[in-house]
Amino acid sequence: MGGVVAEWMGYRNTFYLTGAILLANGLMILLVVKEGEESREVGTSMRVGEFFSGVWRVASSKAVLPALALLLLVQGSTVAFNPVVPGFILELSPGASAGSLTGLGFGLLNMASAVSALAVVQVVDRWGVRRIMVWSGAASCLIFMSAVLLESSWQLVALMGAVGVTSGAMLSGANTVASASVSSGQYGRVFGAVQSASSMAWGLGPLMGGGLAAGVSNEAAFVASAGLVLGAVVLAGRADRLDSALNK
Numbered sequence: 001m002g003g004v005v006a007e008w009m010g011y012r013n014t015f016y017l018t019g020a021i022l023l024a025n026g027l028m029i030l031l032v033v034k035e036g037e038e039s040r041e042v043g044t045s046m047r048v049g050e051f052f053s054g055v056w057r058v059a060s061s062k063a064v065l066p067a068l069a070l071l072l073l074v075q076g077s078t079v080a081f082n083p084v085v086p087g088f089i090l091e092l093s094p095g096a097s098a099g100s101l102t103g104l105g106f107g108l109l110n111m112a113s114a115v116s117a118l119a120v121v122q123v124v125d126r127w128g129v130r131r132i133m134v135w136s137g138a139a140s141c142l143i144f145m146s147a148v149l150l151e152s153s154w155q156l157v158a159l160m161g162a163v164g165v166t167s168g169a170m171l172s173g174a175n176t177v178a179s180a181s182v183s184s185g186q187y188g189r190v191f192g193a194v195q196s197a198s199s200m201a202w203g204l205g206p207l208m209g210g211g212l213a214a215g216v217s218n219e220a221a222f223v224a225s226a227g228l229v230l231g232a233v234v235l236a237g238r239a240d241r242l243d244s245a246l247n248k
Contacts (some may be wrong), residue, residue, distance in 0.1 A: 019192075064190060068197045069180035070232050072131065074170045075201035077228035078109070078163060079222040080209035085156070088218040093153035101153050105160035107199070112164030118174035129173045130236055136173075137233035140166035144229065147222035170232065 085105060086098040120132055143162045150156055178190050205228075210223035 002199075063177055064193065066235065067174045068193055069235055070170065070174040070202050071178070071194060071197045073228045073232040073235070074137075074167055074174065076205035077144070077225040077232070078113075078167045079202055080225045080228065081144075082106075083206050084213040084218045084221045085160075087213070088156060089153040091218060092150060092156060096153045101157055105157040108157060108161035109164035109167075112161050113168030113171070113218065116165045116168030120169045120172040121176070124173065124176055128192040129177055133170050133173045133236040134233055136166045136169035137229050140170070140229045141226045141233070144222045144226035148219045170229075181229050240242040 086102050089096055089098045089101050089165060124132060140163065143159060143166060145158075147159060150159065175194065178194055212220040212224055
């Protein structure tokens, strides 16, 4: 939607649209979501220092740390190539509608990721997190490496959709392990640690991908994403705690 708005109404209006969506989300939470009294009491009684020290204890535990490392690597791989997509589209298909195709590609990526994550939840107990992450990671490596063979912008859009399938499976598995590794009373802390890992990936991934695209080529950003996923596959294959966390 953002790409279409940018081409039809100008890039500035995409920021207005984003602000309006965020405002609507905030109003919806304010008016619809109800928070229990118990949550308020806990929130007001805990000091800021205690909260961050609790998050650190959870994040650095042997049960949660592998899941956070996987999240960092997988999320980083899915955003490392983000800055190069519009330029890569124009390189593959000069004169193409880069804004619309970029929006379509990321839309497919995120929708495919959502569907894949839902599917993983249904089979994770039967197949195991490690198997899911290793096989989906191996497939993701091949998909990223195929970027060097692309000949048209539509092939790039299709590649992004395929990345969504594999990354959704891996991210869902890592999130499942992270939440299953702690008691219900520590969910807030582990979700804070998960968000921190995700934010680090969003900050470092595009920086790395954009630098490689500027210094080497657009394809180099996708090769770097393949390297990050390969690291996640190796880590998943060696982390004995992935499946044990779900069976404790």
